[in-house]
Amino acid sequence: MIQLALASLRSRRTTAILTIAVIAISVALLLAVERVRDQVQSHFANTVSGTDLIVGARTGDVQLLMASVFHIGAMTNNMSWKSYQDLSQRREVKWSIPVSLGDSVGGMPVVATTQAFFQHFHYGEHQSLNLRQGQVFTHVTGAVLGSNAAAKLDKKLGDALIVAHGSGGISFTEHGDHPFTVAGILAPTGTPVDEAIYIPLRGLEQIHGAHHEAEAEHQQHQDKLLSAFSGPPTESISAAFIGLKVKPLALRLQREINTQRGEPLTALLPGLTLQQLWKTLRLFEQALTIVSFMVVLTGLLGMLTSLLASLRERRREMAILRALGAGPGTVFGLLLAEAFLLTLVGTAAGVALIYLLQLSLNGVIQHYFGVILSIHWPSNAEWWRIAIVVVAGFVLSLLPAWRAYRQSLADGLTVKL
């Protein structure tokens, strides 16, 4: 029966191939949405790891997280260096990283920080940052580039960087007289770190605060070793990443910081806030899933249409089979087998297509979106989606099969064409 269905399909191969193509594309889309969602979610959860608290001036949790981790949006207020120091010297605190945001190079965000960043910042599953080339900045004008930032700005070790104020691609205030030099380039992480440019806090302070100082004195400062300085590197920072000695204390410390007198600050637990943020994105994600299921439905309805349309011209075929002793049940089965074959081949082709697309486009996707879509065996969720498509295809194919069954019962062996 399968052989017969195959031969019959082959005789209508243009329609069959088109039907398979439509199903394949819709299945690929369905899987792509699931795959992107899955990857973005894990990408999202992997952006920061090991950090117990993020602290900044009083603002919303999501805004603080977006600015400090994703470099999206800006912090309207800063927290004073003194507050930061008080915080970092608390007994519970194991390490802390101050960051100052708001500048950019060619649209890529600049993060001013200290060497502590490269030592303590972790992402993914407790992975630390690695340098692909060069070293961590040691001079005031040193800069370390994220892997994508280096690629997009086309900078190599030793190249000069002009930092512009503001985060847009075009800025009217360039700190042109204070170029930074690329000291190191980080290995890719698949997180927003890849997009950023890291400079020392003192370097940022210098380009912002240089106007107070005499030009001569400033010139001397330029290439100084960071270790040559003492005293606070800056007056205020945007946010601080904090690691604790005892992790469970994070919640208590958060409450303490959020309610303390003195400078109003916000502390957030990164894992929790990331989850909240992801929940707000869920609606969008669900809409995407619904749309892609609609596309699959359209593909299957296309198959239904072409099968139903073919029934009229195939009445003679059915009559011949009936004359040979095929029962109406065989005719039913034949149509079912045909539709099922189309669905199966279409679905398989869709799965193949998604892998093909990933293999050929992963580089491009990573370059433009900074997301690495890992190539893996279909996940459970994906198997479910595949199963839903196959079952839906099967259910829909009952209709043409039923029509053919009724038709062959009515026609018998005498078809008047």
Next chain:
Amino acid sequence: MNASRSIALSDVKFAWPQQPLTLDIPEWHVDRGARILLRGASGSGKSTLLSLLSGVQTPQQGSVVVEGQNLTQLSSHQRDIVRANHMGYIFQQFNLLPYLTAFDNVVLIARFSKARRQQLQGKAHAQAQQLLSRLGLTAAQQQSPAGNLSVGQQQRVAVARALLGNPPLIIADEPTSALDTQRRDAFLDVLLEMASEHNTTVLFVSHDPSLATHFDQHVELAQINQVATTEELAK
């Protein structure tokens, strides 16, 4: 039931849903090995009679016995099996699945009939080739898609399929209507010649009385069907 009869109808009445009686046949039989031309004008109930004989339809009343099987007492599935096992059926035209080769069209019958497979004892392919060759199809034609053959060639392939596994009864539904006189006679000759080799009953249905010379018996449907008789009497 008589063992020497290929077809026996008694007291058969049939009407299509919501329509007047089409067939009313008190008694009619065809002897085994007979070659019969059943003639009837179009609309006289020929197709309906063939539906009953092939077991696609059952009469509201009476019995239809084909090759010793009372079709009216069988389920539709059992009737399908009787058809596959005991009948070779040849259509007016479009007998073949155009997407299979001529050869595959012939051996297709063996797929649906266990009895014919047993009869062939695994020699289906050999017999199919032999039949097709005797019917004048070259090896290349046998392997070319049926849709590429001429109408005459297609009808000969249909004969080969009907004969494969030597079923006791062949029903032909106006198979020559698409052929010209010369090819029609050639077709009839080869069909009847091959049928006689295995004493196969041939029921040939046509509206064309000029074919009568080829057959042992010539039956007018109007003679056996009382519905038609009353109509014709009314004329």
